[in-house]
Amino acid sequence: MPRILLIDDDAQLGPPLAAYFARFDMSLVCALRPSDGLALLRASARQGAFDAVILDVMLPQMDGFELCRTLRKESDVPIIMLTARGEVMDRVVGLELGADDYVPKPFEPRELVARVQTVLRRRMPSAPTATRLEFEGLLIDTATRTVLRQGASLDLTSTEFDLLHLLARDAGKVFTRDDILNHLRGHEAELYTRAVDIVVSRLRKKLEPLDAIKTLRNAGYSLALGRAPSGGAGPSVA
DSSP states (O other): OOEEEEEOSOTTTHHHHHHHHHTTTOEEEEESSHHHHHHHHHHHHHHOOOSEEEEESSOSSSOHHHHHHHHHHHOOOOEEEEESSOOHHHHHHHHHHTOOEEEESSOOHHHHHHHHHHHHHHHSOOOSSSOEEEETTEEEETTTTEEEETTEEOOOOHHHHHHHHHHHHTTTOOBOHHHHHHHHTSSOOTTTHHHHHHHHHHHHHHHTTSOOEEEETTTEEEEOOOBOOTTOSSSOOO
16 A cells, blocks of 8 residues: 655644545555654655655745755655645746645645556556666666666656656657656646756756757757667666
């Protein structure tokens, strides 16, 4: 059963939401303060990790943006931000910090469940066909969802990995921003091109010093790496 961590200071929200999530075979654990949420996450790394985090923007101690930044330094767990105002800039900031999705408050519980299910599906290992994609300096293993850049393991978020996989499985093809939005989100993409540009920028920085992603003005993005010569891009991924 997937374990979801909710960090929200509204004490009235957690219990009914946990009961609702249980109807979909998901366990929702609630924390009212950022420090409690961090403690639960750090403990879970030793005892059985959480599969996703739902994170409110408006929190005591530190706001959700600062907490998202802290989480991203320690984990690639999928993060869904709850934005009370529903403002575009809140969502932009969350994406820039590494959030995987956002849900404006007030929300319907069924929508939140659907968003969580979507990010969980992204984390599921791919089918056992074509599990390794190898390029000059880059190795992508879709079965284990791991990436090696010049032999070093990269810490990618779920969204970043899915974007890289999309570009790599048809290297050289130009993907429009709409193509990428449809692949990564599949529904309600209010940020449009801004959301894509943010995720591409994050991924491009993590792939440095490889000049891996090519931007075609007014067209889109493509993977600009050549296929690896015989022998592969680096050590094998277990």
